[in-house]
Amino acid sequence: MKLTAKEVFSIPNLLSYIRILLIPVFVYLFFTASNTGDYYWIGLIILLSSMTDLLDGWIARKFNQITELGKVVDPIADKLTQAAIIICLLFRYPYMWILFALLVVKELFMGINGLLLLKRGKKLDGAKWFGKLSTAVFYVAMGIMITFPNLDYGFVIFLMILTGIFLSISFLMYIPEFLRLYEKKEDVQP
Numbered sequence: 669m670k671l672t673a674k675e676v677f678s679i680p681n682l683l684s685y686i687r688i689l690l691i692p693v694f695v696y697l698f699f700t701a702s703n704t705g706d707y708y709w710i711g712l713i714i715l716l717s718s719m720t721d722l723l724d725g726w727i728a729r730k731f732n733q734i735t736e737l738g739k740v741v742d743p744i745a746d747k748l749t750q751a752a753i754i755i756c757l758l759f760r761y762p763y764m765w766i767l768f769a770l771l772v773v774k775e776l777f778m779g780i781n782g783l784l785l786l787k788r789g790k791k792l793d794g795a796k797w798f799g800k801l802s803t804a805v806f807y808v809a810m811g812i813m814i815t816f817p818n819l820d821y822g823f824v825i826f827l828m829i830l831t832g833i834f835l836s837i838s839f840l841m842y843i844p845e846f847l848r849l850y851e852k853k854e855d856v857q858p
Contacts, residue, residue: 675735683724684738687745690717691752698756698814711815717749718807725795739794746803747775753810760817761824767832774839781846790849792842802838806831 675681694713701707724742728734750771758764785791795803809827813819 671737675737678728678733678735678738679731680724680728680733681735681738681741683720683727684741684745687717687720687724687749688741691748694749695752695756699759701817704817707815707817711811714753714807714811714814718804718811721746721749721803721807743795750803750806750810753814757810757813761813761828763825763828767828767835770832770835770839774835774842777839778842785846785849790852792845792849796842796845798838798841802834805834 690713694710694717697706697710697713701710721742724738728738751768754764754768754771758768782792809831813824813827
C-alpha cells in the first residue's frame with residue numbers, strides 16, 4: 669500500500685493522530701491532578717478525544733475520505749485511548765482490572781481474527797452499531813469516573829458493571845460476524 673500525502677493528512681486521519689497525541693497528555697494530567705479542577709480538565713480531554721472519534725468517522729464517510737490508513741489508525745487510536753483510561757482508573761478503583769481483562773480479551777479476539785481473515789482476503793466492513801454503542805457507553809461511564817473522583821463507590825460499581833455488560837454484548841455480537849466471514853465463499857473471478 670503506497671501512502672499519499674492526501675491520505676496521510678486527510679482530516680479524519682489528522683483527528684485520529686490528535687487522539688493518539690492526547691493520550692500522554694491525559695495520563696500525565698491524571699497522575700499529577702491535585703484538585704477537583706484538574707479532574708474537570710482531564711474530563712474535558714476525554715470528551716475532546718471521544719468527539720474526535722465521532723467526527724473522524726463521520727467526516728470520512730460524508731466527504732468520501734475513507735482511507736486504508738484511516739482504517740488502521742482509527743481503531744489503534746481507539747484501543748490505545750481506552751487502554752490508557754482503564755489503566756489510569758486501575759490506580760483509583762481496584763476492580764477495574766475486570767474491565768481491563770475483558771477489553772484485552774475482546775480486542776485480542778478481534779485483532780487475531782481480523783488478521784486471520786485478512787490473510788484470506790476478507791475483512792470486517794468497519795465497526796458495527798453494537799461496537800459503536802459499546803464505545804459510547806465506555807466513554808460516558810469512564811469520563812464520569814475520571815471527571816468526578818469522589819463518586820459514591822456504589823455508583824462507580826454500577827458504571828463498571830454497565831460498561832462491562834456493553835463490552836460483553838459487543839464481544840458476543842462480533843463472534844457471529846467473524847463466523848460469517850469465515851464461512852463466506854471466495855468471490856470467483858471469471
